[in-house]
Amino acid sequence: MTPREQRIFGFAVFAAFAVIVLVLPQFISDFRARDYAYVGIYLIALLGLNILTGYTGQISLGHGAFMAIGGYTTAILMAGNEQFGGPIPSGMQDIWTLPIAGLVAGLFGLAFGLPALRLSGLYLALATFAIAVAMPSTVKRFEEHTGGGQGIQLFGLPELTGSNAVAPADPNAPATFEVLGLTFTQNDWMYYLAWSIALAAFAGAWLILRGRTGRAFRAVRDSETAAVSSGVSLARYKTLAFGISAAYAGVAGGLFAIASAFVNPDTFPIALSIFLLVGIVVGGLGGLSGLVVGAIFVAFLPLWAQGQDLGSVLPDSVIQGDTVSIPILGDFLFKGTSAPGGPAIVYGIVLILLMFVLPNGVGGLFRRVGQAITNRRYSRSK
Amino acid sequence: MIRRRSAAVAAFGAALAFVLPAAFAGSTADPGISATAVVIGGTSPLTGPAASYASVARGANAYFQFVNSRGGVNKRRIEYRIVDDAYNPAQTVQAVRRLVEQDRVFAVFNTLGTESNLAIRDYLNQVKVPQLFVASGATTWGRDAAKYPWTIGFQPSYAAEGLVYGQYIARARKQAKVAVLFQNDDYGKDLLASLKLGLGRSGSKVVAAEAYQVTSSDVGSQVAKLKASGANVFCIFATPTFAIQAYVFANRLGWKPLVVNNAVSGTSNIMVLASEGGKNRLVEGTVTTTVLKDPTDPRWKKDAGMKQYRALLAKYAKGANPDDVYHVYGMAVGYETVSLFRRLGATPTRTALMARARSISSAKNPFLLPGVSVKTGKGDNFPIQQGQLQRWTKGRFVAVGGLWTSKRN
Numbered sequence: 001m002t003p004r005e006q007r008i009f010g011f012a013v014f015a016a017f018a019v020i021v022l023v024l025p026q027f028i029s030d031f032r033a034r035d036y037a038y039v040g041i042y043l044i045a046l047l048g049l050n051i052l053t054g055y056t057g058q059i060s061l062g063h064g065a066f067m068a069i070g071g072y073t074t075a076i077l078m079a080g081n082e083q084f085g086g087p088i089p090s091g092m093q094d095i096w097t098l099p100i101a102g103l104v105a106g107l108f109g110l111a112f113g114l115p116a117l118r119l120s121g122l123y124l125a126l127a128t129f130a131i132a133v134a135m136p137s138t139v140k141r142f143e144e145h146t147g148g149g150q151g152i153q154l155f156g157l158p159e160l161t162g163s164n165a166v167a168p169a170d171p172n173a174p175a176t177f178e179v180l181g182l183t184f185t186q187n188d189w190m191y192y193l194a195w196s197i198a199l200a201a202f203a204g205a206w207l208i209l210r211g212r213t214g215r216a217f218r219a220v221r222d223s224e225t226a227a228v229s230s231g232v233s234l235a236r237y238k239t240l241a242f243g244i245s246a247a248y249a250g251v252a253g254g255l256f257a258i259a260s261a262f263v264n265p266d267t268f269p270i271a272l273s274i275f276l277l278v279g280i281v282v283g284g285l286g287g288l289s290g291l292v293v294g295a296i297f298v299a300f301l302p303l304w305a306q307g308q309d310l311g312s313v314l315p316d317s318v319i320q321g322d323t324v325s326i327p328i329l330g331d332f333l334f335k336g337t338s339a340p341g342g343p344a345i346v347y348g349i350v351l352i353l354l355m356f357v358l359p360n361g362v363g364g365l366f367r368r369v370g371q372a373i374t375n376r377r378y379s380r381s382k
Numbered sequence: 383m384i385r386r387r388s389a390a391v392a393a394f395g396a397a398l399a400f401v402l403p404a405a406f407a408g409s410t411a412d413p414g415i416s417a418t419a420v421v422i423g424g425t426s427p428l429t430g431p432a433a434s435y436a437s438v439a440r441g442a443n444a445y446f447q448f449v450n451s452r453g454g455v456n457k458r459r460i461e462y463r464i465v466d467d468a469y470n471p472a473q474t475v476q477a478v479r480r481l482v483e484q485d486r487v488f489a490v491f492n493t494l495g496t497e498s499n500l501a502i503r504d505y506l507n508q509v510k511v512p513q514l515f516v517a518s519g520a521t522t523w524g525r526d527a528a529k530y531p532w533t534i535g536f537q538p539s540y541a542a543e544g545l546v547y548g549q550y551i552a553r554a555r556k557q558a559k560v561a562v563l564f565q566n567d568d569y570g571k572d573l574l575a576s577l578k579l580g581l582g583r584s585g586s587k588v589v590a591a592e593a594y595q596v597t598s599s600d601v602g603s604q605v606a607k608l609k610a611s612g613a614n615v616f617c618i619f620a621t622p623t624f625a626i627q628a629y630v631f632a633n634r635l636g637w638k639p640l641v642v643n644n645a646v647s648g649t650s651n652i653m654v655l656a657s658e659g660g661k662n663r664l665v666e667g668t669v670t671t672t673v674l675k676d677p678t679d680p681r682w683k684k685d686a687g688m689k690q691y692r693a694l695l696a697k698y699a700k701g702a703n704p705d706d707v708y709h710v711y712g713m714a715v716g717y718e719t720v721s722l723f724r725r726l727g728a729t730p731t732r733t734a735l736m737a738r739a740r741s742i743s744s745a746k747n748p749f750l751l752p753g754v755s756v757k758t759g760k761g762d763n764f765p766i767q768q769g770q771l772q773r774w775t776k777g778r779f780v781a782v783g784g785l786w787t788s789k790r791n
Contacts, residue, residue: 031484032484034479034483140595140597148595149497149595149597153501155504155505167510187483260475261475261505262472264471264497266471266473266597269470
């Protein structure tokens with residue numbers, strides 16, 4: 001394919017994907033729509049993280065913290081913090097908080113980008129990990145602003161779109177409400193909100209990365225020395241990448257707060273930062289389309305892994321200690337009341353297998369398939 | 383003539399037979415109820431800092447399985463879905479939405495933790511799904527029943543419990559100086575406030591109070607500060623992991639106060655752990671309160687209820703430690719739930735469930751101490767309002783005085 005053909009093909013795939021996103025809720029249950037809303041939210045965070053890590057080569061193990069900043073910005077603007085003794089009154093409608101969440105997180109990202117200039121590789125990974133570790137304690141420290149460990153309840157607030165939903169007569173049907181003349185259930189609304197922002201974020205990331213800025217990012221990733229000698233300012237592009245990336249995470253965090261209708265320090269645990277990194281590795285570093293699969297992975301695998309053991313009723317064997325057979329690897333003993341260890345092990349094994357089969361992530365698979373098609377056409381035309 | 387009439391009757395009968403079931407089926411079938419099962423669900427900390435509470439869900443589940451093996455309640459099996467929330471309210475929110483909207487449970491049952499239940503209460507009351515027998519003693523479950531009609535508690539409120547400790551300390555020690563370690567949420571604050579109320583103007587007072595966060599790793603610095611206050615009574619209002627730490631740290635610091643430990647950690651299995659194999663003498667003399675029969679207490683060796691408890695646990699929760707009192711709690715709440723469902727009759731609805739839950743009169747729960755009744759009614763939204771003070775003496779609990787009863791909450 002020529003670059004022009006490639007671009008047309010890309011547009012076509014994106015348009016087809018947008019159509020699928022639009023009609024999907026017709027084919028899934030109301031609750032599933034909520035699950036897929038979380039996929040959209042994770043996609044936004046993964047796009048941001050991939051700009052930083054995949055394209056600019058700066059590892060961040062602390063993106064959950066930027067999500068927390070966005071999430072708390074949204075929650076505080078909606079619910080206010082006067083109830084804890086803070087200065088901010090309630091009253092901002094949920095969707096208007098999202099740009100601010102992105103902005104605030106983005107500024108934190110820029111600010112963090114400056115000291116990060118002096119760090120690279122493993123040291124940067126550790127420094128970013130430190131913010132993820134410090135975030136929950138910081139939130140608790142400023143209890144009068146953040147509500148401390150108890151968190152901020154958003155459910156039922158008038159600021160939450162759809163909180164005025166009317167329950168229908170049938171107890172099995174979900175409550176509905178209207179926005180701009182369209183009728184939504186709360187779950188469908190969340191789905192469309194998350195995915196319209198996610199698709200816009202995707203297009204935005206593509207625009208940033210295709211031109212001069214994206215080239216500079218890749219130059220920094222591939223060789224800092226070469227980048228500097230061709231006139232790319234390391235300071236400028238590294239901090240820019242941090243800023244953009246954190247802004248994406250902030251918007252995702254704000255949406256996460258709206259979708260959960262609740263935030264507390266544990267809404268954004270350290271594990272979230274690691275899951276996000278796993279998401280971009282699975283999706284493929286330095287690519288955008290594979291991230292959709294990465295987001296599905298982040299949203300569903302832990303749930304699926306838990307379903308493998310905890311099912312509908314609690315099997316006492318798993319809780320109390322039992323031998324579980326795993327093909328090829330043999331028998332494992334899970335023991336102790338606090339160790340329904342199954343889910344974590346299932347998760348780990350799937351991850352390892354995936355890295356064996358798809359070393360370049362799903363994005364790498366997409367590229368291989370694309371190349372195969374190009375090669376065939378090339379050889380045929382010869 | 384006669385034949386025509388009987389044909390008409392037959393036709394009418396046939397028509398009725400078709401129409402009637404349809405009319406009934408269309409009327410008020412709430413989610414989670416089928417001809418053969420009633421599905422309930424709840425979260426439990428199967429992992430995380432409060433994982434020792436997972437035994438509660440296991441105990442309840444064992445009791446439900448026993449009832450199911452006998453044909454269930456009104457010919458319906460009770461299906462109890464337990465979801466892990468790692469004692470993290472953010473996870474509780476998602477898990478409970480999943481239970482309600484995807485698994486379509488009839489009621490959310492015995493979800494554990496004050497914060498977790500606060501995080502889901504607004505949601506459940508909006509969608510009108512019962513939040514039945516909340517596994518937390520926060521006073522708000524009973525106090526705010528008018529505002530949250532779909533929520534009801536179970537165990538004695540922390541307000542009642544704290545009051546009893548205060549009154550006990552005022553009686554037992556003159557001019558006591560009390561130091562308090564408490565969890566920084568409604569649960570800890572309820573206990574602390576009512577403890578002060580119970581001390582009243584007796585001359586004994588709280589000289590130091592230190593909070594810890596659920597997510598913190600240990601309570602070492604808090605215990606050190608409390609010791610420095612010079613107190614001679616140490617109140618531990620903490621969940622099991624932190625309570626055990628409190629005993630260990632206080633002992634290492636050489637502090638020898640009278641210890642009052644709250645009911646959620648004042649169980650024999652926790653006391654044994656805290657005693658560090660007999661090395662920690664601080665546990666001796668610890669005062670706490672309970673409503674449950676202690677499985678390690680020789681008094682209940684031949685008790686019918688506890689015999690059934692051990693049999694059911696061995697059969698339906700293989701490998702579970704029968705000395706773990708939380709299993710008894712689970713069975714006690716399971717027992718009340720089953721009798722509640724029995725009283726609902728053949729066509730249970732969520733509305734009827736809450737109405738019945740607010741008019742319980744049950745005096746014979748085999749897993750609760752004799753004399754402890756489960757009772758709700760007009761103006762009384764606290765199911766259990768009694769308890770028994772007990773003292774840890776040479777490796778087991780000994781009752782102190784008779785049952786206490788709380789009038790208000």
